[in-house]
Amino acid sequence: MKINPVQTIPDLTKSTTFSEILFGIELDEKSSCEQFLLGIAFQQSEMQKEVKYLQEQLELQKQHHLSQLQQVQNFHALIRRMTEKIRDSVEIHQLLQTAVEELSQLLQLERCQIELYDTSQTSAIVTCEYSSSSPRCQGLTRKIADFPEVYQPLFQKQPLQSVEILPGWNSQIQVVSQLACPIFDVQGILGNIWLIKPTEERFQEFEISLVLEVANECAIAIRQSQLQEKTKAQIKELEKRERHKNEFLKTLSQELRTPVTSISLAAQTLESLLTPHGTFDLEPVPQLLQILHNECGRESKLINDLLTLTYLKIEPEPPTLIAIDLKTWLTPIVESFRNVAHCQQQNLNLHIQKKIPSLETDITDFERIIRELINHACQCTPAGETITVSANLVAEAIELKVSYSGVKIPTHELTRVFQPFYRFTKNAPWKTSDSGLELALVKEMIKRLNGVIKVQSADNQITFTITFPLEPVF
Template sequence: MQPPLVHTSEDRLANFSSSTVLLVDDDLSTRAYLAHLLTHEGYRVVEAEEGEQALALYTQTQPQIVLLDALMPGMDGFECCQKLQALDADLPCLMITSLDDQASVDKAFAAGASDYITKPIHWPVMRQRIQHLLKARQNLLNLRQQAAREQALNSVVRAIRTSLELDEVFSVATREICQLLEADRVSISRYQPQQQDWRVISEYHIQADSYLGCSIPDSDNPIAQLLKQGKVVTLETVSKAKDWICIPSMARAYPGSWLLVPLYGSSESAESVPPTLWGSLCLQLKTARPGWLATSHDLILALADHLSIAIQQAELFQQIQELNHTLEEKVQARTAQLDRQVQELQRLDHLKNDFLSTVSHELRTPLSSIKMGIRLLSSALLPSNGIPKPPDAEKVARYLNVLDKECEREIKLVEDLLELQRLEVLFGSQQPHWLDLKEWLPQITDPFAELARSHNQLFSLECPPDLPPICTLPEILRAVLAELLQNAHKFTPTDQLISLSVHNHPDHLEIQILNTGVTIPPQEQERVFEKFYRVPNPDPWRQGGTGLGLALVQQRMVLLQGSIHLSSEAEHTCFTLRLPRVLSLSSKGKSA
């Protein structure tokens, strides 16, 4: 079905011959004569025989011109003209009279007459004067309409220039267009290709019915197809083209004339022609008004162009805002990263200073003890005041024992420092061996069990009887277990438990070293494996150490291709070692 589509492109000139003429004269023959001539010219004639009747007919018929006799009984033409001018100052009044004196002429123009003609009537002259007055009136109305159009256009342009908010611009545009063109409803819809619909995002209407937020389907929509082709669509009578309207309630609410104009946004690329379809501008009437928009076609297109410019400006501004926001986020992220790096450098500097202080103390302490032991041993063996004295075997043995322990302590510290550096380049240089943990673990735990019992600590070893052998690096694993057991021994209170248990899993092996009576704070658990880090203690020298033990354990677990995990809560601290059943010879996964 083809609807009455009109694609307006030219303005239509007004047809003066179809105008309504109010003829007022008390002389019947004169009225009949003039009515006949006017009707023959195509005018619509309304007759009145006196002034009061003329005023009543004017209100009913709204004529475009009045032919008024000056001399009438009751209200004369001068008074009637004056009252008509009070009702409509632009209404042209042609005074017809037999009076030709200067006073009467002056009185007629003073009353508001547009022109003055004397009887007897010369029709060719009167016809030209009537057309001249109607043309002058039409020109005046056109000027006022043009001024109103320019005012509406300026309002929209000002809104676009002063605001980048589309809601505000659309609100001004719909209101100005609706009032200027005397529409019943003006709306703007956004085309949403992904959702396959057109959504009403702004509207201005005379009555309370609203379709704001309404979704208009895009498929099976002939109007949408024309808009996507860049065409301006005019429906002279919607009630005759209901099949073209996707929302029946809207067609029932506005069964008259419709106009739809496409709106465009920014192009996706510089070569994109035409620009991307953004949406549409829609004007609606409740009653059909043929030729309603013929004289306003250029104005509507100009407003649509300005709205498209506003849309493009808003999209460009939004893109700039998004770019600025992204840039600000990147700057903030980079600043935060630099702050973290500075904090990390400060922390590392603090750790370095703490480490140097710790190492200095740990190196100095055994040396001080060694120096003291040498002095005591010298006093026990060397003569005093040149007089030799017999050595005290018990003191000499005790002093030698102190010297031996402190030397071992000094050597252990140096070895730890060298081991830390050596483990970083040791990966791949060790050869794995098969190891039966059931027989191998007691060799490590039995001496430790004696040490724990000597300090009134409990110790247990749990190893499943069906535990299969594993292929690993025995010396590295021995160092790991020794460090963890020694660490547990240092921090476990008297009468508390230290246990080592082995758990067999299908794809790996777990070894757990657990001690009771101590809890590591959650905020410290993540840092215990850091180099040179020690859990804060009111007496940092009470247990000694350099903070390298657990760091060495973690490095050794890398060599073992395993992992170590810490859990500590409710006075239970557990280190869990996860080891592969077979150690790979290389990082490529080749099994031993």
């Protein structure tokens, strides 16, 4: 039997019996066993607690993993629904709104927004939003330059996460966790998804990865929407051009038929003048021949103008540039209309700025441009009104103006002035023999000379303004 080393051995010299000695030893042994058993029981209890704690932690991890798995499945379901909506060409705003709503529910967010950049990428507009609190931010515009520390990593296509302290609405402080994921594709950056949850717990890596997948689907949807809008715009433009072409052909047919009809009537009249006896009444012949001459000329001018306009639009050749003195060239062109203006009781004025520099231009086209505009002014200006031609140096360019008073163009028709066969002066005071293609030709010839023409109508006056650069580049 092992005796505790701290145990005191009874003194046998005293009057102590042997049984008392044995009894004392048995009591000490019993006490030691009880202590040993208590130690084992305590250790078992601690082990049981540890096992229970580990089981609880294991269960929590299991639940956490199950929750993550469920979240991933929900995300994949969202991606699938978005893909289906993209396939079905669902309206872009509806698709993005679905994305922010479902993201808010999946991640238990306080707020979720999608902002899109403008074309210049200098500002971002909150296009879609889902929020469980105020204030609402949809339609809010943020200037990129005001938040460089925020948008710099986003423009580099990197997610941005932060924990911030926000002032509450009831003088309370609110701690939120924010995540911004860029929406981009190979063509560039489009916008961002902003996620805010009312806790300081940061977004986990797998959550960020899943949000980036949603952002990728949003990028696909946005590009598809832009492509559809561009396609619709192109279709509308093609329809507009087709409509203009049909109108052009219709008007052209009418314009070509008019002189032919006059020629046919004149020929029939000449034929009817022949009597059954073979005699011929000569009195109306000169008038009929004049009609034939005028209408043939009108038909020829219309065809020539049409061919020239087609040539300028399809196969224009570089102009032959020669430096000309405007006073030397412009004065005789204007003076050639002096008699016409006088006969129609119109005032014709010419103003050329002193010391105006030479202009490099194509002489043939330049002369025709000026003649067509002055002729148009003579045909449209009422008696007693004024036609003014001017030339000035304005900001390193030559500015020519042909203006005439007593007439006006409705504002909504100004864009149609240079369209073929458009006549904004249907009630012109003077009979015209124009083809209806003159102003369209003028615009194309000015464009060929690297110039620009504009028309204005104000204060009962029409002004055509032509701008030629001093040093044209071709």
